[in-house]
Amino acid sequence: MQQSASHDRPDIRSVSRVVRGMPATDGAGVELTRVIGQPAMPMLDPFLLLDAFRSDRPDDYIAGFPPHPHRGFETVTYLLAGRMQHKDNAGHEGVIEPGGIQWMTAGRGIVHSEMPQQQAGLLEGFQLWVNLPAKHKMDAPAYQEHAVGAIPVETRDSGIRVKVIAGVTQNGTRGPVVQPLTEPLYLDVELPPGQVFTERLPVGHNAFCYAIDGQVLADDADGNAVTLQRDDLAVLSHGTLVTLRSGGLGARCLLIAGRPLNEPVARGGPFVMNTKAEVRQAYDDYAAGLF
Numbered sequence: 001m002q003q004s005a006s007h008d009r010p011d012i013r014s015v016s017r018v019v020r021g022m023p024a025t026d027g028a029g030v031e032l033t034r035v036i037g038q039p040a041m042p043m044l045d046p047f048l049l050l051d052a053f054r055s056d057r058p059d060d061y062i063a064g065f066p067p068h069p070h071r072g073f074e075t076v077t078y079l080l081a082g083r084m085q086h087k088d089n090a091g092h093e094g095v096i097e098p099g100g101i102q103w104m105t106a107g108r109g110i111v112h113s114e115m116p117q118q119q120a121g122l123l124e125g126f127q128l129w130v131n132l133p134a135k136h137k138m139d140a141p142a143y144q145e146h147a148v149g150a151i152p153v154e155t156r157d158s159g160i161r162v163k164v165i166a167g168v169t170q171n172g173t174r175g176p177v178v179q180p181l182t183e184p185l186y187l188d189v190e191l192p193p194g195q196v197f198t199e200r201l202p203v204g205h206n207a208f209c210y211a212i213d214g215q216v217l218a219d220d221a222d223g224n225a226v227t228l229q230r231d232d233l234a235v236l237s238h239g240t241l242v243t244l245r246s247g248g249l250g251a252r253c254l255l256i257a258g259r260p261l262n263e264p265v266a267r268g269g270p271f272v273m274n275t276k277a278e279v280r281q282a283y284d285d286y287a288a289g290l291f
Contacts, residue, residue, distance in 0.1 A: 009239075010239060011239050011240040011241055012219075012237075012239050012240075012241050012242075012243075013201060013207065013236040013237050013238070013239040013240070013241060013242040014218070014219050014220050014221045014236070014237045014239075015218050015219065015220045015221075015226045015234045015235070015236065015237075016220075016221070016235050016236065016237045017234070017235045018226060018228065018232055018233065018234050018235075019035060019036075019038075019040050019041045019232070019233045019235070020040070020231065020232055020233075021033035021034060021035040021038075021052060021231035021232070021233065022034055022035075022038050022040075024038070024051070026051065026065070027063065027064055027065035027066070027068075027114075029063045030053060030060065030061050030063060030064065030065065031053070031055060031060040031061070032051045032052060032053040033051065033052040033053070033054075033231050034049070034050075034051055035050040035051070035052060035210060035231065035233045036048070036049050036050035036128075036208075036233070037049035037050065037051070037129070041233070041235075043131075043265065044206050044208060044235060045131070045206055045260035045261055045262065045265075046130055046131040046182045046206070046258045046259065046260055046261050047128060047129065047130060047131070047206070047208075047256070047258060048073060048129035048130070048131055048265070048267075048272055049127070049128065049129035050126065050127070050128050050129075050210065050233070051126065051127045052125075052126050052210075052231060053123060053124065053125060053126075053127075054122075054123075054124040054125075055122070055123060055124075056120075056121060056122040056123075058118075058119060058120055061116050061123045062116055062119070064084075064113070064114060064115035064116050065113060065114040065115065066113050066115070067087075067089075067111050067112065067113045068111065068112070068113070068270055069109060069110065069111045069270050069271070069282075069286045069291050070104075070106035070109070070110055070112070070270050070271070071106055071107070071108060071109045071110075071137070071270070071271045071272075071273070071282045071285075071286075071291075072106065072107075072131075072132060072137040072271055072272040072273045072278075072282070073106060073129055073130060073131050073132050073137075073272045074103060074104060074105045074106065074129065074130040074131075074132060074179070075102075075104045075106065075127060075128075075129055076101070076102070076103050076104070076126075076127065076128040076129070076130060076186070077096060077101070077102045077104075077114065077125065077126070077127050078100075078101050078125055078126045078127075078128075078165065078186075078188075079096050079097065079098055079099065079100055079101075079124070079125035080098060080099070080124040080125050080212075081098050081121075081122040081123060081124040081125070082098065082116060082117075082118055082121065082122060082123035082124060082125070083095055083096065083097055083098070083116070083117035083118055084096045084114055084115065084116055084117060084123075084125070085114070085115050085116075085117045086102065086112060086113065086114050086115075087112060087113050088110050088111060088112035088113075088141075089110065089111040089112070089291065090110065090141065092112075092143060094145060095117055096145075097147060097148065098148065099147070099148025099151065099163075100145070100146060100147045100148055100151075101144075101145070101146050101151065101165050101176075101177065102143065102144075102145045103143070103144040103145070103166070103177045103179070104141070104142075104143050104144075105132070105139065105141060105142040105143070105144075106141055107132070107136075107137070107138065107139040107140055107141045107142065108137070108138040108139065108140065108141070109141070109282070109285065109286065109290070109291035110141040110291060111286075111291050126254070128186075128256070129272070130179070130182055130184065130258060131182070131261055131263075131265065131272060132181060132182075132261075133181055133261050133263060134263055134274045136181055137273060137274070137278075144176070144177050144178070144179075146165075146176045146177070150176050151163055151164065151165055151175065151176060152164050152173050152174070152175065152176075154169055154171060154173040156171075156197070158192060158195045159192045159195070160189070160190065160191050160192070160195055160197055161189070161190040162187055162188070162189050162190075162197075162199075163187065163188035163189075163190075164186075164187060165177055165186040165187070165188065166178070166179065166184045166185060166186040167183070167184055167185030167186060167187075167257070168185075169187070169199065170198075170199055170200040182258045182259050182261070183202065183205070183258065183259045184256070184257065184258045184259075185201065185202070185205070185207075185255070185256065185257040185258070186254070186256050187199070187254065187255040187256070188212075188252070188253075188254055189244070189252065189253050189254070189255055190250070190251075190252045191214075191216075191244070191245075191246035191250055191251045191252070192246065192250050193246060193247070193248050193249060193250045194245075194246060194247075194248065195245070195246050195250075196243060196244070196245050197243070197244045197245070197246075198241060198242070198243045198244075199241075199242055199255060200240050200241060201236075201239075201240060201241075201242055201257045202257060202259070203238065203239065203240050204238070204259060204260075205257040205258055205259050205260070206235075206257065206258060206259075206260050207235075207236040207242070207255070207256065207257035207258075208233050208234060208235050208236060208255075208256055208257075209228065209233070209234045209236065209242070209244060209253050209254070209255050209256075210231075210232070210233045210234075210253055210254040210256070211228040211229055211230055211231065211232045211233075211251065211252075211253050212230065212252040212253055212254065213230060213250075213251065213252040214230075214246060214247055214249050214250045214251035214252060215227055215228065215229060215246065215247030215248075215249065215251055216228040216232075216234075216244055216245070216246065216247075216251045216253045217244070217245040217246070217247065218234055218236075218242070218243065218244050218245070219243070221237065225245075227247070228253070242255070266278060266279050267279070268280075268282065268283065271283070
């Protein structure tokens with residue numbers, strides 16, 4: 001099955017490139033797959049990083065992410081399996097359960113930890129970093145946390161399920177996370193075998209599809225089918241309509257979009273600002289205990 005080439009349909013979002021996740025280690029030795037934030041894709045404005053972690057070997061994750069600082073952006077943790085405890089230096093503490101989301105705005109500065117609450121079993125999930133505009137990088141830290149029961153699931157024809165974490169689908173299902181600064185859409189899409197999923201995305205947003213399981217098929221600009229396997233990310237062209245198809249074993253993927261900020265980005269480890277001087281100031285402030 002082929003769609004019309006996207007140059008004939010400028011509203012169609014096609015696959016512009018595919019990036020394969022690469023093995024990486026972060027925190028105190030957590031094994032993960034880095035998809036955004038690696039040499040092949042340093043960022044996709046406003047998205048700064050996408051890490052996937054998936055292991056039933058405790059040695060891969062048990063050391064977790066001990067206390068560390070952030071400033072200037074948001075961290076989004078979404079768990080599919082396992083339990084993760086988080087604490088920060090402002091007294092905020094809780095546990096992310098399977099299917100739950102934590103959308104943390106680091107703002108002007110926070111020190112937090114993320115530690116697995118299990119000694120065995122599968123731990124699977126994602127962490128996405130979303131940039132903040134310059135005039136909001138020094139906002140007060142804030143959280144949007146939602147358990148699985150608070151996240152709506154939209155059921156479409158042929159058993160397609162769409163978990164709506166942020167934004168609004170074309171059918172009007174609204175996720176609990178709201179962030180007007182980047183207007184994100186964050187969908188977890190499950191397709192039974194051989195099904196077709198279509199969604200309207202905001203025309204100016206940057207967007208990507210990340211394959212979690214199975215085979216996800218989408219077309220490139222010439223109408224040729226591109227197959228995404230687990231840990232493949234497809235950057236989507238600009239437009240409105242995206243169409244995804246599943247292979248014979250079904251598929252699961254993340255479909256994520258956000259409004260680009262089009263601002264300079266200066267990174268320094270856990271800090272993301274607009275200039276190198278602001279990154280140096282973040283290090284100085286952290287060393288002085290001002291977070």
